[in-house]
Amino acid sequence: MHIDIQFLPFSPDPSTLSRRTIVVIDVLRATSVIIHAISQGALEIIPVATVEEAFQLAKHFPQGTPLLGGERGSQKIKGFDLGNSPREYIAEKVKGKRVILTTTNGTKAFHSVSSGREVMAGSFFNIGAIGGRCLDLSQDLLIFPSGDEGRFSLEDTVCGGMLIDRILNKGKGLVSLTDASQSALILYQRFKENLVETFRLSTHGRDLIERGFEEDLAYCAQIDITDIIPTFRDGVIRI
């Protein structure tokens, strides 16, 4: 298995994706939200790029049935049901519900890699399950950090490095790394004893603290709290 990680979140050439497993990562906080919501019983998540698109799409369903979730500038959007903190996405709110989600980085990332053979949502929450699934699929892997408004994101890369570490521990000898995936692994090794430190050093983590979401950092640093693997297909994320 060849493992690469794309450090900047532009759309890759679709022809390079069709034979690869893709893991989209937006630890702070879109993929953490998606995994958490589905683990709490949400029916499906529909990731959309814009707020306008979210409102338009909601009209196609019986009134009030889809929940609107997401953020702009890290804050809940006016007229939306939920923000972008995984702690909000609990069973009593989301069980059996469809969620239309729009965030600054993460929800766009899924559309950038939609040609992938299998496109999954990863975060620290489900890292072990994702690693196992990648090995089962036995295809080349592209890890796709969602970045921070087009820029490189430290915390997504460290999470990608942890995924590589898990795969190497189970599949050593069968795996080849690029300069980028090798570097993600080294960055993970630097922070593995203290993932919250990663968030405190990262631009987006510091931004979340400033905007009043410090509790989300420790929450999003939880490892292997679920085995759920949300998968993006035909525009929708489901198990």
Add this chain to the structure above:
Amino acid sequence: MHIDIQFLPFSPDPSTLSRRTIVVIDVLRATSVIIHAISQGALEIIPVATVEEAFQLAKHFPQGTPLLGGERGSQKIKGFDLGNSPREYIAEKVKGKRVILTTTNGTKAFHSVSSGREVMAGSFFNIGAIGGRCLDLSQDLLIFPSGDEGRFSLEDTVCGGMLIDRILNKGKGLVSLTDASQSALILYQRFKENLVETFRLSTHGRDLIERGFEEDLAYCAQIDITDIIPTFRDGVIRI
């Protein structure tokens, strides 16, 4: 001073460059060649993108006066005077000469960032001098690794991390880092005791060993062998 590093070598928006110092890095081997050649007395280096362009440009000078240097697939180009090993660029060959240089990654990189306020060539050879110059200029800094055929390059990033380390050691407190420059610094810290190990792990370093250029690795890992700062202006690199 704000320090960023662009992990993938696409052309940045020119408007973001005009107020920044840019350091182009292609340790293996274009910027090592450029610094070495100028330290050995070469008059100037003209970096061009293609082999055809190199031959065409040579016609504008009296016959035989410019030297043609560079590589494709790491090997010297047919009809060229010099390849892409810094060990070839010694005084008896290059002193007082103009060199037209074309390489797979490095020479293109200079044109990608030509709108920079000051665009310099950096490698381990002149890392201390470059760090000092960046501090003297006191502008925001963009480090621009040339990459490996559009991909992330470990060795260029580690060299960028060393530049950041030098600047922090002299200018601490005045410097802010992005997630990317923070990560480059961590990668440098991982390899600083053994730069050749970086090359042996990197895709391009392994490729050079396979193609018979193993001696270039130890050669390009030499630190601070010159104070020369080659600067790219109006299409030409000079002191």
